[in-house]
Amino acid sequence: MISGYPRSDGRKGIRNVVAVAYLVECAHHVAREIALGFRAREGGSDIHVIGFPGCYPNDYAQRMMEALCTHPNVGAVLLVSLGCESFDRHRLAQTVAATGRPVETVVIQGAGGTRKTIGAGQEFIRQVLPTLESAGRVPMRIDELVIGTVCGGSDGTSGITGNPAAGLAFDRLVAGGATCIFEETGELIGCEHIMASRAATPELGAELIGAVEKAARYYATMGYGSFAAGNAEGGLSTIEEKSLGAYAKSGASAISGLLKPGDRPPHGGLYLLDVVPDGEVRFGFPNINDNAEIAELMACGAHMTYFVTGRGSVVGSAIAPVIKICANPETYARMADDMDVNAGRILGGAPLAEVGDEIYDLTLATAAGQRTKSEELGHQEFILTYKTFEPIGPACLAVG
Amino acid sequence: MERETDPRLIRLGPEDNVLVLATSLSAVETVRLDGEEVRLTQPLTLGHKIAACGIAEGETIVKYGAPIGVATQAIGPGEHVHVQNMRSNYTPSYVLPEADP
Numbered sequence: 001m002i003s004g005y006p007r008s009d010g011r012k013g014i015r016n017v018v019a020v021a022y023l024v025e026c027a028h029h030v031a032r033e034i035a036l037g038f039r040a041r042e043g044g045s046d047i048h049v050i051g052f053p054g055c056y057p058n059d060y061a062q063r064m065m066e067a068l069c070t071h072p073n074v075g076a077v078l079l080v081s082l083g084c085e086s087f088d089r090h091r092l093a094q095t096v097a098a099t100g101r102p103v104e105t106v107v108i109q110g111a112g113g114t115r116k117t118i119g120a121g122q123e124f125i126r127q128v129l130p131t132l133e134s135a136g137r138v139p140m141r142i143d144e145l146v147i148g149t150v151c152g153g154s155d156g157t158s159g160i161t162g163n164p165a166a167g168l169a170f171d172r173l174v175a176g177g178a179t180c181i182f183e184e185t186g187e188l189i190g191c192e193h194i195m196a197s198r199a200a201t202p203e204l205g206a207e208l209i210g211a212v213e214k215a216a217r218y219y220a221t222m223g224y225g226s227f228a229a230g231n232a233e234g235g236l237s238t239i240e241e242k243s244l245g246a247y248a249k250s251g252a253s254a255i256s257g258l259l260k261p262g263d264r265p266p267h268g269g270l271y272l273l274d275v276v277p278d279g280e281v282r283f284g285f286p287n288i289n290d291n292a293e294i295a296e297l298m299a300c301g302a303h304m305t306y307f308v309t310g311r312g313s314v315v316g317s318a319i320a321p322v323i324k325i326c327a328n329p330e331t332y333a334r335m336a337d338d339m340d341v342n343a344g345r346i347l348g349g350a351p352l353a354e355v356g357d358e359i360y361d362l363t364l365a366t367a368a369g370q371r372t373k374s375e376e377l378g379h380q381e382f383i384l385t386y387k388t389f390e391p392i393g394p395a396c397l398a399v400g
Numbered sequence: 401m402e403r404e405t406d407p408r409l410i411r412l413g414p415e416d417n418v419l420v421l422a423t424s425l426s427a428v429e430t431v432r433l434d435g436e437e438v439r440l441t442q443p444l445t446l447g448h449k450i451a452a453c454g455i456a457e458g459e460t461i462v463k464y465g466a467p468i469g470v471a472t473q474a475i476g477p478g479e480h481v482h483v484q485n486m487r488s489n490y491t492p493s494y495v496l497p498e499a500d501p
Contacts, residue, residue, distance in 0.1 A: 156420055156447020159464070160410065189490050190466065216490055225491035232495045235420070235447035237461075237481065238488035241468035310447065330424065330446065347422045347446065 002145070002367040003137035004303075005075065008100045012140045013072035014303045014367045015046070016132050017319060018125055020078045021069055022051035023092075024085035030114055031080040034121035039378075045075065045132045046375075047125060048318035050295075050382045057086040060277075060387040063262045066095045067299035069103075073319050075135065076102040076128040078121050083109030102128045137369070143177030143268050145367060148297030148305040148320075149249050150183060152290035155234020155310030155328055159245020161355070162308035162327030162343040167251035168356025169306070169363060170270065174253040179265045181300055182250040183273035183293055185215040186226035186286060190240035191247040195272070198255045203395035207258050211274040221281045230311045234328070249308060258396040260389045261296035266397055273300060274392075283386040291315060291381045294322065304366055306359065314338045316374025318382040323362055323372050340373050406431040411452065413465030418449040418481050420463075431478060438478030449481045461486050 004012030022031035028051060035047040050068055052061045069077045069092060077096045081089045089105055096103040104124040111117040149166050151158055170180045188195060192212035199205035219225050225239035236242045256269030265271050275296055276286045287293050294305050294317045304321045307313060312331040316322045326332040329344030336342070340362060343355045366372055405411060409419040409431060419433075424445045430437050433452060440450070449463065455475040460467045469486045479485070483493050 156449065160412065160420065190468070194466075219491050223492070224494045225488065227491070227493050229494055229496040232483055232493055235445065235449060235482070236493075237449070237483050237486055238469040238493055239490050240466075240488060241463060244464045244466055244468065328447065 002140045002142070002364050003369070004072070004140040004144070004367070005135055006138050007072050009070070011072040011301065012138065012144055013074065014369070015073040015321070016075040016135055017046045017048045017073055018076045018078065018128065018132065019069055019074045019319065020047060020049045020080060020121065021065060022049070022080045023087040023089055024055050024082050025053035026082040026085065027051070027080045027108060028053070030108055030117050030121070033118045034078065034080065034125070037118070037122050038125060045129060048380050050318050050384070052087060052384045054386055055085050057088070058386050060261065060389055061384060062088060062091070064295065064299050064384055065092055067262045068295070068319060069096050070099050070101070071298055071319055072301065073303060074101065075132040078124050079103070079105040080117070080121060081105060081107045083107045102131070140367065141177070142173065145173065146179040146181070146265065146301045146303050147173060147363060148181045148183070148294070148300070148302035149308070150290055150293045150297070150305060151246050151249060151308040153309040153311035153313040154231055154236060154242055154245060156236055157328040157344060157347065158308055158310040159248050160327070161346040162310065162325045163245055163248035165343045165346065165352055165355040165359055166249040166306045166308055166325055168353060169359035170249070170251035171253055172356070172360045173363065174251070174268065174270050177268040179268050179271065179301070181259065181265065181271045181273050181297055181302060183275055183297060184226065184246065184287065185211045185272070185274050185276050186219050187239070187246040188212050188243050189216050189225065190243045195247065195250070195255070200254050200256050201395070204255065204258065207393065207395050208255065208272060211258060211272065211276070214278070215276040215286070218276050218281055218286060222285055226287070234311050249306070258392060259300050260392050262299045263392060264301050273297060277387045278390040279388050282388070286387070288385060289383065291317060291383045292385065294320070295382060295384055304363070308343070312338070314374070314379065315381045316372070316377070316379025318380040321366050321372045322374045322379070323359070323366060324374060325359060338373055338377065405433060409450070412463055415465050416462050417452050417455055418461055418463050419452045421446045421448050421450070433477055436477070440478060442480060444480060451475045451477055451479050451481050453477050455481070
């Protein structure tokens with residue numbers, strides 16, 4: 001039923017997009033113009049813009065860009081450089097080329113400015129599109145799927161309807177051998193001990209607790225929790241309350257490991273993604289918005305992401321489809337065009353399991369090529385900022 | 401004994417001292433708490449919480465059977481439980497000055 005594009009590293013992609021990657025904000029406009037030239041096309045491969053805005057080097061950003069440009073949903077890569085930024089474009093191009101994907105770098109200063117670079121970039125895309133669009137899909141097993149989940153614009157309904165329903169879908173996927181990743185340790189504050197009791201080993205449990213304690217310290221230094229004004233308007237009063245609702249999207253499976261952005265899960269199972277930087281507090285808030293988390297899930301290989309929302313987020317993502325699960329029935333009534341699943345109907349008496357099954361079925365349909373609402377609407381949000389991480393410890397992936 | 405509570409209110413855990421509105425109550429309405437009629441003091445949208453019983457200042461607010469913060473003042477049964485009368489045990493909650501109740 002599900003199918004994908006085979007990649008040289010053994011993974012399969014559920015989409016075959018061209019990634020246009022700007023390597024500093026100064027190249028962002030040119031990258032966007034290159035992609036916009038293909039916007040009016042009907043069907044075929046999508047052209048998605050991703051990038052890093054900073055001019056100064058950052059190991060995390062380099063690792064993220066390498067992981068995203070070799071993401072299984074990416075079939076070809078165009079790098080757009082201004083020319084004088086610090087990002088190591090040569091290493092990124094070599095990393096992509098080593099996977100066998102078509103890759104080209106256009107350098108604005110060398111090409112002779114905006115117009116000429118747009119022309120050169122579009123020429124590369126015109127060359128690779130026929131190959132991408134004639135590529136065949138091959139059968140794909142559920143245990144080859146990697147699914148992420150975030151929640152955003154949460155309210156008092158998220159933890160009762162959308163998140164538990166997403167958790168049920170996760171339980172079915174994990175039981176079938178798939179890899180599922182939940183995240184935002186800053187939104188698990190208060191849940192660390194319950195969560196640790198689900199760890200595959202006591203050592204991993206200690207790592208999970210440590211990751212949440214790190215998040216609590218980080219946010220305490222910042223002065224605010226991972227808590228937006230809209231959360232309060234939607235009835236959530238504290239970060240602990242938001243956390244208990246967010247935790248529900250992890251389902252009930254045993255937790256197999258703790259990842260950091262860019263780590264690839266070694267086998268199927270349920271993983272927690274630690275998104276809070278290591279070391280002293282710098283570079284601001286850990287995740288400045290929901291798309292920062294989606295990008296990190298993608299860097300761990302997520303083919304698609306569940307996005308549970310109560311207040312009503314409209315975002316999608318570059319590279320990997322987003323399935324929008326609306327927790328609040330009043331929001332759904334207002335914003336149905338943006339929502340893939342109406343989980344708020346649980347408040348009207350619909351069984352949680354029915355919504356969980358709907359999410360599971362939609363996951364397989366999306367993996368088979370069906371487009372989600374945010375894909376149809378052209379959403380391609382993406383953000384990447386500075387961070388610092390240490391490698392994960394040996395206890396984080398304890399079981400084979 | 402089964403304690404009768406309004407079907408428009410959700411009790412997420414047996415130990416909880418707050419109930420969640422399953423539907424918006426747009427006007428000042430009367431709800432049933434443990435068989436007692438309680439008049440709400442203001443309209444509330446779904447997802448918000450009201451006190452299931454009297455809560456003393458300093459008492460832990462319990463939802464999903466877990467602590468979600470502490471009462472900063474005494475809260476009466478049926479009263480809206482939110483940022484104006486409870487706080488986090490971790491980090492402050494940011495709200496807009498003009499936020500809706």
